[in-house]
Amino acid sequence: MTQAALDGYLSFHGLQLQQTSDITKGRAVISTSHHKRGTVLITSQALGAVVLPSSRPKVCNYCFRKPQTPQGLQRCSQCKDAYFCDVTCFKNAWLGFHQYVCKPMSSDDHQLANNVDDQDALDLEMLERVVLNCWRYNKRKESVDVTVAAFDSLMDHEKKQPHHMLQRYTRLAEQALSRPYLVDSGKTTDELVHYLCRFQCNNFGVYDDHLFTIGEGTYPVASLINHSCRPNAVVIYDGTLLSVVAIEPINPDQEITIAYVDAAHDRPHRQSNLLGKYFFNCHCVRCTATTTTTSASTTDHDMECVYSQIDTLLGNEPDEEHRAQASLETQPLSTTTTTTTTTTSSSSSLRDKILQQVNDWDLLEMSRYYDRRHDGVPDPAQPLTLATYTHYVIQFFAPYLWYTCNPDLSIGKKQATSSLSLSSSSNSTVYSSPSCTPRRLPSPPSHALSYFDDPLPQAARPKVPLTYEGILNNMMTAIQRYPINDDEVVPHRRTTLMASTQLLYDEMDQGHWRNAVKLGMYILIQYCWIYPPYHPILAQHLLLLAKCSWNSILQSELMGNGKALEHAYERGVRRWIMLSKETMTPVFGKKGEQWRELVELEWIFLREHRLKE
Ligand SMILES: C[S@@+](CC[C@H](N)C(=O)[O-])C[C@H]1O[C@@H](n2cnc3c(N)ncnc32)[C@H](O)[C@@H]1O
Incomplete structure (x- = not known):
């Protein structure tokens, strides 16, 4: 039922999920129609989105937008740690998650919370939000089950995780399950360890209009898309709403790809980041080694090789x-x-x-x-x-x-x-x-x-x-x-x-x-x-x-x-x-x-x- 909802959602957008023959790669999102440059291929709601502590005073902690009025953001009067655009955002945040975590903080706690982008704290908060949301959605059987269905189907590479990471994830899972508001969620520590493994190879950095990273989000539908260092689509945000947009015309049967790592890095850095965090070796058009050198007269093959020559031209980053x-x-x-x-x-x-x-x-x-x-x-x-x-x-x-x-x-x-008519x-x-x-x-x-x-x-x-x-x-x-x-x-x-x-x-x-x-x-x-x-x-x-x-x-x-x-x-x-x-x-x-x-x-x-x- 839920898989059908996901397939239906993708097919409505001219896309299809296909199993590849590569087990590490898993599934791929394939286009079933022509998409012009600029087409929004997918919009994805967050199953959980967390503002980085260092960005908390700068963007609304509910909608992730910058202040829209000269008065700026309003601070929660109880915890003094969360900031919101207005009462509407505050109420939504309260109903969603804030009611569970809002408590008066000492000034030391406060300073620490705003300055440190601590990965453990971030993972824990994301885990708590996602568990709470999945639980709610399952109870209410809401239409968002496309998001939950996609999340349940994502790869987690748990078996490839090093021992110390699994230990860390187990500790965080136990901490989450000890929260009073998650005790009745029916989840086990093992299940939550899977969630945390999934976060590692599926979550997105959320950025603002100026491309500064301000938070992290779990966007299961967008996570179905695979990586390329020369992608044909990009991720952009409108507050917390994620859209995947085609940056070149895409034909039927072409795979949709986005970049998981910054393409400005050299090949060794990209490869090691992809292997370390996502557990795969990239064979995209930029990473495929070639011995062909460029020449003034170009064949189609030379043209394709141009992309793989870019890294040679740019040389390596300093070690x-x-x-x-x-x-x-x-x-x-x-x-x-x-x-x-x-x-x-x-x-x-x-x-x-x-x-x-x-x-x-x-x-x-x-x-x-x-x-x-x-x-x-x-x-x-x-x-x-x-x-x-x-x-x-x-x-x-x-x-x-x-x-x-x-x-x-x-x-x-x-x-x-035509002429301009300007009075000032x-x-x-x-x-x-x-x-x-x-x-x-x-x-x-x-x-x-x-x-x-x-x-x-x-x-x-x-x-x-x-x-x-x-x-x-x-x-x-x-x-x-x-x-x-x-x-x-x-x-x-x-x-x-x-x-x-x-x-x-x-x-x-x-x-x-x-x-x-x-x-x-x-x-x-x-x-x-x-x-x-x-x-x-x-x-x-x-x-x-x-x-x-x-x-x-x-x-x-x-x-x-x-x-x-x-x-x-x-x-x-x-x-x-x-x-x-x-x-x-x-x-x-x-x-x-x-x-x-x-x-x-x-x-x-x-x-x-x-x-x-
Ligand atoms: C965000 S998920 C993408 C969706 C995934 N293919 C699935 O079926 O759930 C990331 C994982 O997909 C695989 N993957 C993504 N891009 C890949 C690529 N270019 N080559 C090989 N595997 C890739 C890796 O296993 C990676 O950890």
């Missing part, structure tokens, strides 16, 4: 020893020994070298040389610098990578624009971190940004391949021809990406917007190798780049850096806003904090532009 050294470097010198001081100079120099290159990078000169109407190619005898790499690659990647996925993108077509005077806004409280927006201007002023791929010089894999393959071949100096910054390496990402946030904190734009453009390229073009991380990064470029325009105006540079930033803002919209629309829809910020930026940009004219 634990190097990480430990790098973290020592952030300590004041007085606390480090002489030996660590020596290592400090060698590994912190990557960051210094990156900063030096960024400072030397002449954005205007580079933009002129690598203009798509010329044929700017870096000197083949010299190693690529961050500047030459970025400008060389970006003229192939943006916007053409997206154009190969969506030929409806308006490239090179200048569309008629210019009031330039510098972007900082996003505000919690949504502001009311004026209605958007009558013409939004709607075209890229780039030549079509066939008309660009040098010509751009017409397929996504073709562009990646072409560029990979081209940049691997350049000499490498391992003592210097190697732009395509993952280590450079990691150091640059930290540097980007530091530069933004210090208001060094021009450096932030250069680093942001460089990081965009690296993300284009790593993530599919409609991945939420790309949408978010493009918005960040648009904001940095906008702030650079304001800074240039203030400092009188000249019109030419301002125009270069303006082109950047246009491009990054458009690409961010293109990426965000199918994935997040036209809602949420990021969409609001994007529309607001576009509005301000167009208004300023109009006023300058």
Whole structure:
């Protein structure tokens, strides 16, 4: 009966659960119809969702949303540990779970509870919620039995768990069963150990609009979907409601996949995380080793190999020893020994070298040389610098990578624009971190940004391949021809990406917007190798780049850096806003904090532009 409900639910969404021949893999969710990019394939209710202690004062502990009013969240007056939007959320939380755990806390308990993301406490709370919910649903035979049916059917890999984990799970299960409100649940310790094993290889991190992890959730229906490091779908949240969204067109008989681990990690890290937590070896298109090298002339096979070459191109992450050294470097010198001081100079120099290159990078000169109407190619005898790499690659990647996925993108077509009628005077806004409280927006201007002023791929010089894999393959071949100096910054390496990402946030904190734009453009390229073009991380990064470029325009105006540079930033803002919209629309829809910020930026940009004219 319950399995039938699950099958019915999936078939209603054009999906089907199929048993695979691989026992470790178990079942797979297969598409039975065509799904366009942006289709919501599955929505999944949480059987249990817990806010991380460190996020408790920041989001409603019931609906997981940020405060919607200037007053902020309201704290439970009894336990002083839980926060809610309003009385409605409080009542719902009380009826659901809060009544059982709400008790006055000492100030020490309180401080501890808010600061420590303790895995034991989190697992225990999740276990208690899930047991309580399953028990309730079974008693009431509610329609949510799709969720319970899916949960009961999930893999738990109990036999593969190491002994110490089973001991830990047994201790937690006993603790849960000793709670007065679970004594009559009819569950045994063994059953709860199975639950905890299931959590390990099925639960999801829940994140907010800005992709920060704020909690954990048990979403049994979404858990039916298997992993790929190059997935065709992503998980997004609206509060605690999870949706799985297609990020590329999906055909009948194709498996739906999501990524369980961040695709930015190198192959060894991804493999060991997947094996350690989910007990399988990944054989996805990125993990399948290949001996084929890329070449300028591409066959279909070479195209497929492009994905498996990405990790070779990016190289490996620093190992634990190097990480430990790098973290020592952030300590004041007085606390480090002489030996660590020596290592400090060698590994912190990557960051210094990156900063030096960024400072030397002449954005205007580079933009002129690598203009798509010329044929700017870096000197083949010299190693690529961050500047030459970025400008060389970006003229192939943006916007053409997206154009190969969506030929409806308006490239090179200048569309008629109606005039703006605005009465208010210019009031330039510098972007900082996003505000919690949504502001009311004026209605958007009558013409939004709607075209890229780039030549079509066939008309660009040098010509751009017409397929996504073709562009990646072409560029990979081209940049691997350049000499490498391992003592210097190697732009395509993952280590450079990691150091640059930290540097980007530091530069933004210090208001060094021009450096932030250069680093942001460089990081965009690296993300284009790593993530599919409609991945939420790309949408978010493009918005960040648009904001940095906008702030650079304001800074240039203030400092009188000249019109030419301002125009270069303006082109950047246009491009990054458009690409961010293109990426965000199918994935997040036209809602949420990021969409609001994007529309607001576009509005301000167009208004300023109009006023300058
Ligand atoms: C969240 S569940 C996915 C649903 C699962 N296939 C089932 O039948 O219940 C995660 C488990 O599925 C299996 N799995 C997921 N992706 C896989 C993949 N790419 N290759 C092999 N096994 C995979 C692993 O056993 C993993 O622990």
